[in-house]
Amino acid sequence: MARTTPHDHAPAEGRPLYRHVAAQLLGELRDGTVPPGERLPGERQLAEHFGVSRETVRQALEVLRREGLVATDRRGSHATLPGLPVQTPSAPAFPLGARTADPASADRSTVTWETPPPEHAEALGLAPHRPTLVHRYESAGADGRGRRTAVTSFSAVALSEVEELARYRDRADGAASAQLRRAYDWMRRAGLTLYHRDSITPLADAPSVRVRRRVHDQYARPLEITDLVVDAQQDALVYEFTLPAAG
Structure with missing residues (x-):
């Protein structure tokens, strides 16, 4: 995500800034920037990305939570849009250099x-x-x-x-x-x-x-x-x- 400078100016169309940010974030969730089920960037990162204050980000996330598009737990906020998460390769086995299971080893x-x-x-x-x-x-x-x-x-x-x-x-x-x-x-x-x-x-x-x-x-x-x-x-x-x- 690109970094901008927080300004918190209201958008030209006059709707509350937090709703404008919520709409922008929803668009990025829908285009797969953050796959369903994955954790969103933190409030500070989102604030820098959208050029607003963290309070505005909190309000935007609350809008999405009320609409069931974002869920928040103790580990952060997660996208809950319908659809399958982007598939990623399986993580390598721990520890580094562990052998493949072999009954003889x-x-x-x-x-x-x-x-x-x-x-x-x-x-x-x-x-x-x-x-x-x-x-x-x-x-x-x-x-x-x-x-x-x-x-x-x-x-x-x-x-x-x-x-x-x-x-x-x-x-x-x-x-x-x-x-x-x-x-x-x-x-x-x-x-x-x-x-x-x-x-x-x-x-x-x-x-x-x-x-x-x-x-x-x-x-x-x-x-x-x-x-x-x-x-x-x-x-x-x-x-x-x-x-x-x-x-």
Whole structure:
């Protein structure tokens, strides 16, 4: 959405400004700018987009709510126009580099509530010694080769926005199995757009590589950071990307 400067001048035709904004927003919802069921931008972003005050945006949203075209819950406002949401590719499985399920392989995932590694804390904007949800993953082939280990730390933003992740805090004892394979789907369902940045680095004096993934949302807020170590002699790293066709 383009950014303009708030002015709150009444439109020329004399109808209340909030109704003019409501009509403009409804037009954008109908043309698919925001798919049905998806979260709308925040009040501040809408105010900048339409060049009005946040109070005018609130009034416009109330008009659409009364007409049943927008619903609001604790996570924000959502378009409720009839029609199917735009289909998006399935999110990749969590954690980064997790194996495809194989009865012959040995996989283990656990979570703890602890102080993350210093590099993780810095990347997530956590204060020193502040605990968070830390996920550990281990995998190896039936013959013990091709070992993979991953450590993921989640940010305070991820835990506050994604209800499914927050539930793990009370059972993060490091003992019970924790299946977070759908973590990225949970984030998307919470209205977060995910941006991944992966870097691959050979480890000195070891036949292994480290893959570091950083994930942030549409507001540039960090969500998680993962360090995956893979036995490079025994395994290959394969990344698959799917983009929807244009139009």
